[in-house]
Amino acid sequence: MATSRFIKDPGLTARMTLTMFLLGALFVGLVVALMYAFQGYSVLIAVIAIAMAFWQWWSSDKVAMRAMRAREVTPQEAPELHGMIDRLCALADMPKPRVGVSDLPVPNAFATGRSPDRAVVCVTTGILQTLEAEELEAVLAHELSHVAHRDVLVMTVASSAGIAAGLLLRFTQFGGMGRSRNNSGLPVVLVALLGSLVVYAVSFLLLRLLSRYRELSADRAGAYLTLKPAALGSALQKISGEVAAIPQRDLRAGSAASALCIVPALRGGLSGLVATHPPLQQRLEQLARIQAELSRPTG
Numbered sequence: 100m101a102t103s104r105f106i107k108d109p110g111l112t113a114r115m116t117l118t119m120f121l122l123g124a125l126f127v128g129l130v131v132a133l134m135y136a137f138q139g140y141s142v143l144i145a146v147i148a149i150a151m152a153f154w155q156w157w158s159s160d161k162v163a164m165r166a167m168r169a170r171e172v173t174p175q176e177a178p179e180l181h182g183m184i185d186r187l188c189a190l191a192d193m194p195k196p197r198v199g200v201s202d203l204p205v206p207n208a209f210a211t212g213r214s215p216d217r218a219v220v221c222v223t224t225g226i227l228q229t230l231e232a233e234e235l236e237a238v239l240a241h242e243l244s245h246v247a248h249r250d251v252l253v254m255t256v257a258s259s260a261g262i263a264a265g266l267l268l269r270f271t272q273f274g275g276m277g278r279s280r281n282n283s284g285l286p287v288v289l290v291a292l293l294g295s296l297v298v299y300a301v302s303f304l305l306l307r308l309l310s311r312y313r314e315l316s317a318d319r320a321g322a323y324l325t326l327k328p329a330a331l332g333s334a335l336q337k338i339s340g341e342v343a344a345i346p347q348r349d350l351r352a353g354s355a356a357s358a359l360c361i362v363p364a365l366r367g368g369l370s371g372l373v374a375t376h377p378p379l380q381q382r383l384e385q386l387a388r389i390q391a392e393l394s395r396p397t398g
Contacts, residue, residue, distance in 0.1 A: 237331035240321035
């Protein structure tokens with residue numbers, strides 16, 4: 100975990116480590132199985148697998164920014180936003196990330212990037228118009244904690260396993276069709292299909308579990324950094340309320356990066372095991388407990 104003044108979260112570190120280990124093992128197992136099944140294409144499969152993981156890691160910030168129609172802004176273009184992030188980074192003792200603004204009416208914010216030095220914290224024009232200064236600062240603290248804890252990097256790299264499983268499945272089907280002329284392709288395709296589906300399903304569920312926990316962890320870290328958990332709770336309620344009032348067609352513009360956002364980009368999103376975010380009530384209850392703790396007299 101990166102060094103900063105954000106509170107440490109051993110639970111997040113353990114979950115990120117376990118998720119990376121399990122998905123890495125699944126990914127390697129899938130590649131080895133496909134290399135064995137398609138020996139003539141073994142080198143190509145290995146190169147494709149490595150290239151996909153590297154590209155996902157290297158271009159994560161650009162992909163997320165493009166998905167959210169965001170652009171990087173200078174201190175001259177957004178002085179108040181930069182000022183807030185400057186103060187929070189000084190308070191957290193961490194490097195300042197790049198700052199972006201997305202021209203979307205949906206109130207939201209996200210952080211992305213392959214490392215703290217390459218990170219971007221981005222807000223939409225909708226959230227700038229919706230929140231008060233104290234609430235926006237609380238949201239930015241939440242996003243900066245994602246950067247400090249490096250969970251953005253882990254989520255990005257870990258998602259490579261599921262993406263690779265889908266792409267390698269396509270390759271398997273293509274290679275299997277060639278073998279089917281010798282009546283040996285069908286079993287190979289079925290085995291590869293099963294393996295790819297297992298990797299994708301496990302990747303999907305593990306990432307959802309990690310995503311929900313990382314949001315609760317970022318809420319905690321941001322609240323303790325600013326000492327204003329009520330401001331973050333108010334911001335979450337306002338954002339969720341605004342999202343509920345925005346037409347669904349407008350929400351889809353930001354749905355590609357929904358898992359990275361502080362609240363789900365789509366109204367009435369997935370729930371339970373497949374949700375990317377914990378329920379709003381659970382987040383508010385956690386913040387209320389922190390507020391009560393901070394309000395308790397000391398000494």
